[in-house]
Amino acid sequence: MKNNKDQHFSFQNLQEIGMSFEQVFEHIVKFMQSEPNGHYRLMVGTDSQVHHSHTTFITGIVILNEGNGVWACIRKIVIPRRMLQLHERISYELSLSEEIVSLFTEERKTQLIDIVLPYLYAGATFTMEGHIDIGNGKQNKTSKFVKEMVSRMEATGVEPKIKPDAFVASSYANRYTK
Template identity: 30%
Template sequence: MNFINPTKGLLDLDKMFDDIIEFIRDDKNSRYKLMIGTDSQPGKVICFVSAVIIYREGKGARYYYRKFQHKKIPSLRQRIFMEANYSIELANLLSSRFEKMGKTDFNIEIHLDVGENGMTKDIIKEVVGMVTGCGFDAQVKPDSYGASKVADKYTKSM
């Protein structure tokens, strides 16, 4: 699984995790949030982008993203649940790495590309329940910028 950081280029999962840890160690006195969001863009195939953002509260952030394709998905509902599932899978991978380091209090937010306006309003409760049921905090629009801004930015080209 490879990710791209706009500054550092292509990184595998291990190198991305090491970079996140380095970012945290650079300022141990700050508070951090780790946000994961996935967005998709339909076309001949579905372009998915998952973004990982480490936010140093009040002092900036670093982000990483990965792009991948999937065959056509019959409905928006299924696509939204797939986006959430990809984010949860990634959150579980990173969470287990933090646990191995003894960082069990590190909170991970899943940013969902759903909101009270538009076609996704009817599934907010279900998709948020899916995320919280997996032990992660869920954010929806307009607070889900990991999916609706960062990941969305990279879904436009494949």
């Protein structure tokens, strides 16, 4: 059953384009079912790049079975202006990540947890993380936004990660913003 909320989302990776969120979720389920005793990290993160006449935002969804493979996809949004204000851009990146995280409803999260549940005593794990493209370093222009953005991500119920641990935003999504 398709949720109307899902229909305006279009995801892609190197194998497929035009995937709905429902299709993305099915890929994640199949990936986890292929090895239900794995160590899974479901991660969502967004990065942006200001270009000559627009700003490109890429949100990555990555399901990682630590040491045993990964499945990932992206969602691309283009804003037809140059977003030069750093706070506005970081805040919009986080809004896009929050929007995707919200699609992982309690029902969907339970479905994913249920895959690993029978294998917990054998060491299976499942966590969900929100990767934020900001850092705490003294040289980092985004450090003054860390507290605000981490609080926002915590409010979504997922574990926030910032640089250098926010690789879905700072590395995977970043690759597609160019």
